[in-house]
Amino acid sequence: MSYQEKRTITSTVSGIVMLIAYSIFAISKYNSDDTNFDLKDWATTMLIFIGIGIVAIIIIQIVFHILLSISIAIREHERDDKEIEKRIKAEIVEDERDNIIEMKAARISFMLTGIGFMISLFLVVFNYSAITMLNTIFFSFLIGSILEGFIQIYYYRKS
Amino acid sequence: MKKNLKIQNNIRRLRFFADEMTQQELAFKAGISRQTVIAMEAGKYSPSLELAFRIAEVFKVDITEVFSYKKI
Numbered sequence: 001m002s003y004q005e006k007r008t009i010t011s012t013v014s015g016i017v018m019l020i021a022y023s024i025f026a027i028s029k030y031n032s033d034d035t036n037f038d039l040k041d042w043a044t045t046m047l048i049f050i051g052i053g054i055v056a057i058i059i060i061q062i063v064f065h066i067l068l069s070i071s072i073a074i075r076e077h078e079r080d081d082k083e084i085e086k087r088i089k090a091e092i093v094e095d096e097r098d099n100i101i102e103m104k105a106a107r108i109s110f111m112l113t114g115i116g117f118m119i120s121l122f123l124v125v126f127n128y129s130a131i132t133m134l135n136t137i138f139f140s141f142l143i144g145s146i147l148e149g150f151i152q153i154y155y156y157r158k159s
Numbered sequence: 160m161k162k163n164l165k166i167q168n169n170i171r172r173l174r175f176f177a178d179e180m181t182q183q184e185l186a187f188k189a190g191i192s193r194q195t196v197i198a199m200e201a202g203k204y205s206p207s208l209e210l211a212f213r214i215a216e217v218f219k220v221d222i223t224e225v226f227s228y229k230k231i
Contacts, residue, residue, distance in 0.1 A: 002192060002194045090183065093191065095195050097204055
């Protein structure tokens with residue numbers, strides 16, 4: 001499995017964890033019938049989740065890079081330091097094929113997010129609340145980013 | 160009428176004649192990942208013109224010796 005695949009899996013798993021955490025929160029809030037929890041509170045909660053998500057992804061990526069470097073250093077322990085450094089650089093190189101795969105996945109993910117936005121507009125037309133609309137948009141973004149990861153893995157596996 | 164082109168390459172053969180250069184070595188010299196080399200050798204990925212020239216430069220041959228096309 002290549003570095004890019006491992007990195008994509010790591011960020012996709014982080015996205016799934018965030019989706020599960022937010023789903024648990026949203027469902028429990030919906031079921032609690034808390035009338036004081038208005039649109040502003042939902043927006044604040046979403047911003048907090050986005051902030052936590054970004055920080056978590058950065059930390060996970062840093063830890064991932066450290067672990068990857070250590071694993072390469074252990075595997076190549078018979079070689080000198082310069083050679084090990086060269087191996088690490090060669091392992092984490094990002095080239096044009098990676099960029100093409102990223103763009104293909106981003107395009108499909110963007111389409112899904114767009115569909116989610118359309119659904120949220122229809123929900124408003126059919127008299128659903130603004131909170132439902134906001135949550136639909138947020139979920140479509142979350143699912144879109146997770147799907148982006150899966151599509152990337154699919155393309156990496158395919159070629 | 161537009162005809163489709165199939166890009167073929169001789170990377171595997173050229174690696175063999177370059178003292179059995181490894182895929183990792185070629186990847187490092189061309190500034191790409193080993194997975195991209197694997198994909199190209201398997202005919203699953205056609206590189207950009209820039210990368211094609213870089214690969215030809217690694218083997219010190221003309222680009223047409225590395226890549227060719229077939230009308231399908």
